Amino acid sequence: NAGVMQNPRHLVRRRGQEARLRCSPMKGHSHVYWYRQLPEEGLKFMVYLQKENIIDESGMPKERFSAEFPKEGPSILRIQQVVRGDSAAYFCASSQVSYEQYFGPGTRLTVT
Amino acid sequence: DAKTTQPPSMDCAEGRAANLPCNHSTISGNEYVYWYRQIHSQGPQYIIHGLKNNETNEMASLIITEDRKSSTLILPHATLRDTAVYYCIVRVEGSSNTGKLIFGQGTTLQVKP
Numbered sequence: 001n002a003g004v005m006q007n008p009r010h011l012v013r014r015r016g017q018e019a020r021l022r023c024s025p026m027k028g029h030s031h032v033y034w035y036r037q038l039p040e041e042g043l044k045f046m047v048y049l050q051k052e053n054i055i056d057e058s059g060m061p062k063e064r065f066s067a068e069f070p071k072e073g074p075s076i077l078r079i080q081q082v083v084r085g086d087s088a089a090y091f092c093a094s095s096q097v098s099y100e101q102y103f104g105p106g107t108r109l110t111v112t
Numbered sequence: 113d114a115k116t117t118q119p120p121s122m123d124c125a126e127g128r129a130a131n132l133p134c135n136h137s138t139i140s141g142n143e144y145v146y147w148y149r150q151i152h153s154q155g156p157q158y159i160i161h162g163l164k165n166n167e168t169n170e171m172a173s174l175i176i177t178e179d180r181k182s183s184t185l186i187l188p189h190a191t192l193r194d195t196a197v198y199y200c201i202v203r204v205e206g207s208s209n210t211g212k213l214i215f216g217q218g219t220t221l222q223v224k225p
Contacts, residue, residue, distance in 0.1 A: 033212065033213075035215075042216065042218070043156065043213075043215040044215070045213065055211060056212060059212070091156070095211070101211075101213060102158060103156045103157065103158075105155050
């Protein structure tokens, strides 16, 4: 049973470019969560999605960040016009309903 | 979700049991205690969770006090690969409205040879 998959594992973007991070949940999981870990800091919740619905986006920055989980395909976290402060590890997790969450290996975003 | 308090760091000798405490004195009756760990820069790994009864799986045991205000995660025979940051989190389970995990600073466990 494949775990949560994230790609790319490493992403380098210049300031002002767009970053797209993908997350494929575990088989049978319909709930996806995104977390961000800034350098030397703890994990912070960003957004919680079910298929085609955003359930909780209380941790998402108000501008430039968006997330989706379409009926088909992976969940996408999109960061427009990236800035150096967006450099971080972005982790995706999935679950059945709202039980234990299983995390992917993360995408490390570096903004130059 | 209730707040948790953990010691910032602990050491453990390889092969010995590691006992990681967590205080959650404001826990509600429908909140579960979850434990995760993060090894170096990897994605967090689910370990175990429980409501009020003690739980055991292939990774660890979870002991919850009778008043549920504190708990202890036990790694019975710690290895060097168990060196990680361990997070104790309380949350409501099974609710479609409350999915997020709130990570504190956790306990950095250093297993020494």
